Amino acid sequence: MLILFDEVQEWIAHTYVCFAAKHTYVIDTYCGPDSMQEVTELIRELASQQPVVVVNTHFHWDHIWGNCAFPESRIIAHGRCRELMEMHWDKQLKENETFQFGQVIKHLPTEVFQNRWEDPDDHVSLVHTPGHTEDSITFFDHEDGIVFVGDNLEAPLPYIESPDLDAYIATLESYRSLKDVYMISSHAQNTDRDLLLDNLNYLKKLRAGEALYFIDPYAQQIHHTNLAYLKAQACSFH
Numbered sequence: 001m002l003i004l005f006d007e008v009q010e011w012i013a014h015t016y017v018c019f020a021a022k023h024t025y026v027i028d029t030y031c032g033p034d035s036m037q038e039v040t041e042l043i044r045e046l047a048s049q050q051p052v053v054v055v056n057t058h059f060h061w062d063h064i065w066g067n068c069a070f071p072e073s074r075i076i077a078h079g080r081c082r083e084l085m086e087m088h089w090d091k092q093l094k095e096n097e098t099f100q101f102g103q104v105i106k107h108l109p110t111e112v113f114q115n116r117w118e119d120p121d122d123h124v125s126l127v128h129t130p131g132h133t134e135d136s137i138t139f140f141d142h143e144d145g146i147v148f149v150g151d152n153l154e155a156p157l158p159y160i161e162s163p164d165l166d167a168y169i170a171t172l173e174s175y176r177s178l179k180d181v182y183m184i185s186s187h188a189q190n191t192d193r194d195l196l197l198d199n200l201n202y203l204k205k206l207r208a209g210e211a212l213y214f215i216d217p218y219a220q221q222i223h224h225t226n227l228a229y230l231k232a233q234a235c236s237f238h
């Protein structure tokens with residue numbers, strides 16, 4: 001079940017709910033407990049007493065602030081995600097305060113992994129897929145062929161918040177090799193193969209140092225932000 005949030009004018013966000021054999025998985029918790037209230041009500045109606053397991057695809061605020069709506073649940077994320085959440089919690093809250101829906105209480109992952117996590121009974125797995133950020137993970141619902149990629153795919157262009165472009169490209173190549181799956185990303189309406197190839201081509205051109213210009217002002221703005229980020233990162237190594 002895919003839930004779309006559009007309370008913030010500039011962008012939409014998805015929370016994916018997977019009803020597996022033994023658990024109900026909630027992938028990303030958007031901007032706070034009020035947003036998650038309708039999700040918990042839906043789950044109660046559809047899955048009755050099944051325990052809920054929350055997954056955070058990465059540490060950014062718009063994917064984690066609703067964690068506190070699930071105080072009894074296991075929360076699974078990458079090890080680095082937990083560290084980055086802890087490190088940036090106050091800063092993220094301060095900078096994005098106006099997007100807080102309900103009172104956000106710090107609720108960190110209770111369980112972390114490094115490369116891969118799986119629940120064979122539920123036919124679900126999580127894989128470390130660095131790209132948009134170094135802690136980004138991908139959720140695989142093997143039963144329904146659903147792949148939730150978080151912010152690793154974006155329309156029109158990906159936001160780069162980790163300097164490792166090789167890792168990002170490798171992650172998108174791994175998505176490209178998947179057969180018969182339906183991909184969902186956090187903020188893009190249609191995460192199809194064309195979007196994947198567009199994102200991949202963009203990253204390859206960026207890595208090659210090609211000069212790029214986009215007619216669409218929004219795409220151009222993201223590209224500028226990405227260039228500025230990569231430049232700042234490169235400078236900090238010298």
Ligand SMILES: [Zn+2]
Nearest residue numbers: 058060132151
């Ligand atoms: Zn993000």
